[in-house]
Amino acid sequence: MSALDEHAESLEVVPVRHPGRIAAGVAMLVLVVMFLHTLISRIPDPQTGQPIWRFRWNIIGQYLFSPIILRALLLTIELTVVAMVIGIILGVVIAVMRISHSRLLSMPAAAYTWFFRGTPVYVQILFWFAAGTLYPTLTFGVPFLHITFFTFHVNHLTAIEAGIVALSLNEGAYMAEIARAGLISVDEGQMEAALSVGMTRVQTLRHIVLPQAMRVIIPPTGNEAISMLKTTSLLSTIGVYELAGTAANISAQNFENVALLETISIWYLVVTTVMSIGQFYVERRFARGSSRATPETPWQRLRSDIRGVRARWKLIPQGLTR
Amino acid sequence: MSDVMVQSINLAKSFGSNEVLRNINMEVHRGEVTCLIGPSGSGKSTFLRCINHLEKYDRGELLVDGVRVGFDLRNGKLYERTTSEIAKDRSDIGMVFQRFNLFPHLTALANVTIGPIKVRGMSPSDAKQRARDLLERVGLGAKADAYPSQLSGGQQQRVAIARALAMDPKLMLFDEPTSALDPELVGEVLDVMKDLARSGMTMIVVTHEMGFAREVATSAYFMDQGIIYESGDPKEILVRPQSERLQSFLSKVL
Numbered sequence: 045m046s047a048l049d050e051h052a053e054s055l056e057v058v059p060v061r062h063p064g065r066i067a068a069g070v071a072m073l074v075l076v077v078m079f080l081h082t083l084i085s086r087i088p089d090p091q092t093g094q095p096i097w098r099f100r101w102n103i104i105g106q107y108l109f110s111p112i113i114l115r116a117l118l119l120t121i122e123l124t125v126v127a128m129v130i131g132i133i134l135g136v137v138i139a140v141m142r143i144s145h146s147r148l149l150s151m152p153a154a155a156y157t158w159f160f161r162g163t164p165v166y167v168q169i170l171f172w173f174a175a176g177t178l179y180p181t182l183t184f185g186v187p188f189l190h191i192t193f194f195t196f197h198v199n200h201l202t203a204i205e206a207g208i209v210a211l212s213l214n215e216g217a218y219m220a221e222i223a224r225a226g227l228i229s230v231d232e233g234q235m236e237a238a239l240s241v242g243m244t245r246v247q248t249l250r251h252i253v254l255p256q257a258m259r260v261i262i263p264p265t266g267n268e269a270i271s272m273l274k275t276t277s278l279l280s281t282i283g284v285y286e287l288a289g290t291a292a293n294i295s296a297q298n299f300e301n302v303a304l305l306e307t308i309s310i311w312y313l314v315v316t317t318v319m320s321i322g323q324f325y326v327e328r329r330f331a332r333g334s335s336r337a338t339p340e341t342p343w344q345r346l347r348s349d350i351r352g353v354r355a356r357w358k359l360i361p362q363g364l365t366r
Numbered sequence: 367m368s369d370v371m372v373q374s375i376n377l378a379k380s381f382g383s384n385e386v387l388r389n390i391n392m393e394v395h396r397g398e399v400t401c402l403i404g405p406s407g408s409g410k411s412t413f414l415r416c417i418n419h420l421e422k423y424d425r426g427e428l429l430v431d432g433v434r435v436g437f438d439l440r441n442g443k444l445y446e447r448t449t450s451e452i453a454k455d456r457s458d459i460g461m462v463f464q465r466f467n468l469f470p471h472l473t474a475l476a477n478v479t480i481g482p483i484k485v486r487g488m489s490p491s492d493a494k495q496r497a498r499d500l501l502e503r504v505g506l507g508a509k510a511d512a513y514p515s516q517l518s519g520g521q522q523q524r525v526a527i528a529r530a531l532a533m534d535p536k537l538m539l540f541d542e543p544t545s546a547l548d549p550e551l552v553g554e555v556l557d558v559m560k561d562l563a564r565s566g567m568t569m570i571v572v573t574h575e576m577g578f579a580r581e582v583a584t585s586a587y588f589m590d591q592g593i594i595y596e597s598g599d600p601k602e603i604l605v606r607p608q609s610e611r612l613q614s615f616l617s618k619v620l
């Protein structure tokens with residue numbers, strides 16, 4: 045070590061300043077404060093001139109936990125769960141068909157994705173609601189032998205059932221692409237190694253390929269589920285009283301459109317937040333073995349942030365945070 | 367029981383118009399260690415993969431332990447074996463890959479137990495006990511709960527060997543097992559393989575480790591462009607090669 049290096053260790057280090065960053069930060073802070081002020085400000089009522097909450101907080105408070113809205117929330121969640129579960133199962137089946145060596149399997153799978161991704165989900169919802177005119181009944185049995193197991197009356201489908209059919213068939217097409225991306229992301233060597241141990245193709249898929257594909261499949265699936273939560277609002281157009289339908293129904297009576305839209309938006313945000321947290325933990329579970337360190341949970345991150353801040357203020361020696 | 371473990375007669379294989387194997391003739395006896403050497407692209411790995419039917423051969427005959435690979439001869443016709451029959455055939459042949467191919471979502475122990483549990487139907491507790499013994503044997507008893515990403519290349523390859531041994535194979539295939547390793551990690555894998563050879567395991571090893579071939583192998587085959595140019599006792603052909611091709615190959619690798 046030269047004399048110069050020894051000297052350098054005892055010198056104070058001055059970090060580079062970022063004046064532009066500070067100016068932009070201050071401007072943003074002002075905008076945020078202005079926006080927050082609008083949230084708590086009052087404006088004159090168009091009819092009476094009396095000051096009322098700009099955001100109609102009183103109306104929101106009246107409806108947020110009302111039984112009718114909570115029932116609609118429950119229905120929204122049920123629709124989301126059912127449509128996603130059917131969509132995921134359909135998607136995995138179609139993805140496996142798609143990568144099959146048999147063209148008789150891969151072509152219909154490709155056609156399915158092409159059709160259901162190529163038409164608007166809104167149109168599909170209206171279509172399934174009216175599909176009874178096309179296929180009045182669907183009968184499960186042995187073709188050509190007049191043996192039937194059960195008959196499904198499409199023309200008797202309720203709005204909710206038609207909505208679930210529409211949403212899950214549509215979701216199946218998107219999930220198929222997601223599942224396919226996951227399956228082909230797994231290294232071919234994994235398949236070979238599993239086969240060389242003597243596993244069958246089905247065992248290989250089930251125990252080796254799918255668990256690894258999950259790591260790639262889960263993040264976009266979480267997005268799909270969150271997107272599905274909001275797409276259920278389209279079912280209001282066929283008379284399903286989920287959140288959006290219920291809000292429209294109430295505001296048709298009291299003309300508080302904006303307040304009810306705010307009410308249901310709060311619920312959509314709450315459910316989305318809960319789902320995102322769930323997604324984080326599921327991802328963590330399937331990340332096992334993929335990286336040397338699993339990602340920190342928000343709590344762990346908060347703790348290490350606090351440690352970092354304390355270290356910065358020299359409450360604990362810097363070295364301990366490394 | 368015949369003494370011959372693997373017999374290849376005029377075996378040929380093409381990928382499209384590219385002939386990777388042309389008339390490969392080879393006989394591997396029980397308990398022998400056979401090394402396949404040659405430049406990359408010479409067909410060594412393809413031949414190895416034909417033995418456990420990861421690759422289909424086009425012409426010729428290939429028998430493992432007296433049974434034709436991938437086909438049954440009945441009434442003068444060759445019937446392709448079903449995928450489950452092929453899976454069963456494969457379960458008796460261990461394979462170790464250049465890139466290890468450990469299952470990254472499973473611990474070292476689970477990598478070793480999954481075959482016996484899923485394929486052989488062994489009880490998880492028996493499989494674990496055996497897997498611990500095998501990991502001990504390859505020197506990794508302490509790493510049973512580690513995931514592959516937490517292990518060095520040499521350790522991963524030793525787990526891969528334990529995974530193959532867990533199926534109690536009658537034959538072990540090694541596809542360049544040390545080519546993806548840092549030089550200082552090659553030794554630990556070769557040591558495990560030497561140990562295995564000494565225990566009487568029948569092994570076919572595609573390798574560039576001439577020292578290993580000379581020291582451990584009972585026979586060596588030199589392949590280039592899908593043809594076996596020279597074969598015999600490795601102490602003989604690797605020291606005094608007859609063909610010009612092997613002479614020039616050895617002058618490059620040694």
